[in-house]
Amino acid sequence: xxxxxxxxxxxxxxxxxxxxxxxxxxxxxxxxxxxxxxxxxxxxxxxxxxxxxxxxxxxxxxxxxxxxxxxxxxxxxxxxxxxxxxxxxxxxxxxxxxxxxxxxxxxxxxxxxxxxxxxxxxxxxxxxxxxxxxxxxxxxxxxxxxxxxxxxxxxxxxxxxxxxxxxxxxxxxxxxxxxxxxxxxxxxxxxxxxxxxxxxxxxxxxxxxxxxxxxxxxxxxxxxxxxxxxxxxxxxxxxxxxxxxxxxxxxxxxxxxxxxxxxxxxxxxxxxxxxxxxxxxxxxxxxxxxxxxxxxxxxxxxxxxxxxxxxxxxxxxxxxxxxxxxxxxxxxxxxxxxxxxxxxxxxxxxxxxxxxxxxxxxxxxxxxxxxxxxxxxxxxxxxxxxxxxxxxxxx
Ligand code: NZQ
Ligand code: ZN
Numbered sequence: 001x002x003x004x005x006x007x008x009x010x011x012x013x014x015x016x017x018x019x020x021x022x023x024x025x026x027x028x029x030x031x032x033x034x035x036x037x038x039x040x041x042x043x044x045x046x047x048x049x050x051x052x053x054x055x056x057x058x059x060x061x062x063x064x065x066x067x068x069x070x071x072x073x074x075x076x077x078x079x080x081x082x083x084x085x086x087x088x089x090x091x092x093x094x095x096x097x098x099x100x101x102x103x104x105x106x107x108x109x110x111x112x113x114x115x116x117x118x119x120x121x122x123x124x125x126x127x128x129x130x131x132x133x134x135x136x137x138x139x140x141x142x143x144x145x146x147x148x149x150x151x152x153x154x155x156x157x158x159x160x161x162x163x164x165x166x167x168x169x170x171x172x173x174x175x176x177x178x179x180x181x182x183x184x185x186x187x188x189x190x191x192x193x194x195x196x197x198x199x200x201x202x203x204x205x206x207x208x209x210x211x212x213x214x215x216x217x218x219x220x221x222x223x224x225x226x227x228x229x230x231x232x233x234x235x236x237x238x239x240x241x242x243x244x245x246x247x248x249x250x251x252x253x254x255x256x257x258x259x260x261x262x263x264x265x266x267x268x269x270x271x272x273x274x275x276x277x278x279x280x281x282x283x284x285x286x287x288x289x290x291x292x293x294x295x296x297x298x299x300x301x302x303x304x305x306x307x308x309x310x311x312x313x314x315x316x317x318x319x320x321x322x323x324x325x326x327x328x329x330x331x332x333x334x335x336x337x338x339x340x341x342x343x344x345x346x347x348x349x350x351x352x353x354x355x356x357x358x359x360x361x362x363x364x365x366x367x368x369x370x371x372x373x374x375x376x377x378x379x380x381x382x383x384x385x386x387x388x389x390x391x392x393x394x395x
Contacts, residue, residue, distance in 0.1 A: 002261040003210035009255050011148045012174040015248065019178045020138050023053050024060025026174045027093060027136060035064040035136075036091035038082060038106045040098040041071065044140060049181060053097060053138060065089045070098065073277050073284070074105040075157045076120055083112035083119065086133070093134045093173070099189075100144030100153075100284070106135050107152035107170040123154055123163035132169040138176045141185060142247040143193030143285060145200055145254025147175035155278050162278030163369065175251070179243035190237065191341040192285025194230040194246060197253045198223060198334075199288045203267045204259035206299075206306050206377040212261025216309070219258040222249050223314045227337055234341065264376035269295045271374055272388060275366045280352045289343040290350040294391035296331045298384065300324075303377035307331070346395035359389045 014022055027035060035057065037050075044050050045068070057064050067085050070078055086094065086109055094113075096106035110133035112119035121127050137147045146152070150171050155162040182190075201219050226249050232242040252258065259265055272295065273287040282290075300307045304323050311317035311330025315337075319326060335345055344350040354362065363386035366374065374380045380388070 002212045003263045005260045011172050015177045019176045024056040028060045032093040034092045035095045036086045037064050037066045037095045039068045040102050044097050070102045070105045074101040077157045079108040082109035086113045095136045097138045099141030100146045103146040104152040122165045134173040136174050137172045140181045142250040143196045148251045148255035160278050162274045179247050182243050183238045192283045195289050196285040197250045200253035204265045206266050207262045209263035215260050220313045266376045268375035275362045289338040293335045294388050299378035300327050347393045
């Protein structure tokens with residue numbers, strides 16, 4: 001049955017060769033003249049991108065201040081610094097130049113500048129934001145879909161709680177996407193991005209609520225495309241067209257297009273992963289692949305028709321034999337793909353060795369963040385979460 005839905009995608013997407021040169025013009029068209037330009041650890045500076053964007057801003061008569069230093073798994077302390085700087089400079093728009101971490105930090109700064117009080121309150125379920133300063137994006141890494149999503153994920157440095165705050169106010173005003181900016185990504189970041197994109201789609205696909213043929217067809221097409229183009233990028237990382245396919249897939253995987261008509265998105269693997277990257281500071285995409293197989297084997301019987309459909313429609317498993325066998329072959333096939341991208345399938349391969357106490361702590365934190373219930377393929381409680389962590393630790 002097709003469930004009611006709302007689809008809100010206000011981001012103006014400007015895609016293709018040289019589009020970063022239009023950044024200044026895009027900001028001017030929004031009537032903004034003072035910008036806080038946020039970037040990460042230096043890749044945007046080294047590649048010459050910051051200089052190009054600076055030229056575009058100057059040509060459009062936009063004044064800007066730069067604030068670099070966003071780390072992967074961005075920290076609340078950086079967000080506070082950004083809010084202070086934005087306030088001092090009277091910023092009217094936050095320009096995020098980077099990947100998901102830079103975009104998420106920029107959204108948080110945008111919330112902090114547009115609302116009184118502590119911005120962490122929004123991430124800590126205490127209250128809702130009434131506004132967000134507009135955020136513009138120049139994307140340098142196809143992965144999180146944050147360039148169109150309503151989500152911002154921040155880690156509290158003090159408690160290591162990694163929390164996502166979802167609000168339509170945080171959807172960027174525009175996203176400049178030039179696939180060329182991703183041609184020289186380290187192979188590990190490319191692979192992390194491709195797997196994250198797959199996971200955003202699957203989190204909406206493995207559900208026990210609602211179904212819409214068109215949504216499934218879009219999701220399956222997206223998944224097949226990402227798998228195919230990822231394989232191309234493994235061998236030819238500078239293939240522009242493959243980069244373009246992946247970049248657009250990243251945005252569509254997380255702007256909710258692949259969830260229309262479904263209810264109850266699953267998102268268990270993501271929530272389980274956020275606790276892991278919060279505590280151990282691992283790359284998000286790698287954390288996801290390290291957990292997914294353990295999650296899938298724990299839940300597939302409770303969502304069997306969807307796992308069978310995934311196996312046959314996406315992973316080309318023949319529809320032969322009992323459903324459970326077909327479903328398991330689909331899980332194995334996706335894991336084989338992750339493996340072929342040199343991604344981890346367990347905590348050991350991820351490079352972490354949580355103690356028993358830490359596994360319990362991860363489950364406690366995850367259950368707390370999820371208010372005690374998580375997922376749709378199978379509803380998980382704290383003990384289930386622990387068992388999935390334990391399985392990932394024992395592989
Ligand atoms: O900081 P710099 O020097 O730029 O280096 C970054 C960083 O080290 C590098 N990089 C980015 N673009 C590059 C590049 N290196 C060379 N060339 C380029 N063109 O890549 C490294 C990772 O960057 P990061 O932004 O951390 O990666 P990603 O885009 O995967 O973002 C991950 C963060 O987003 C959150 C994750 O939890 C994690 O904190 N997520 C955000 C979501 C959202 N807002 O909708 C949804 C996701 O599910 C995810 O949870
Ligand atoms: Zn993700």
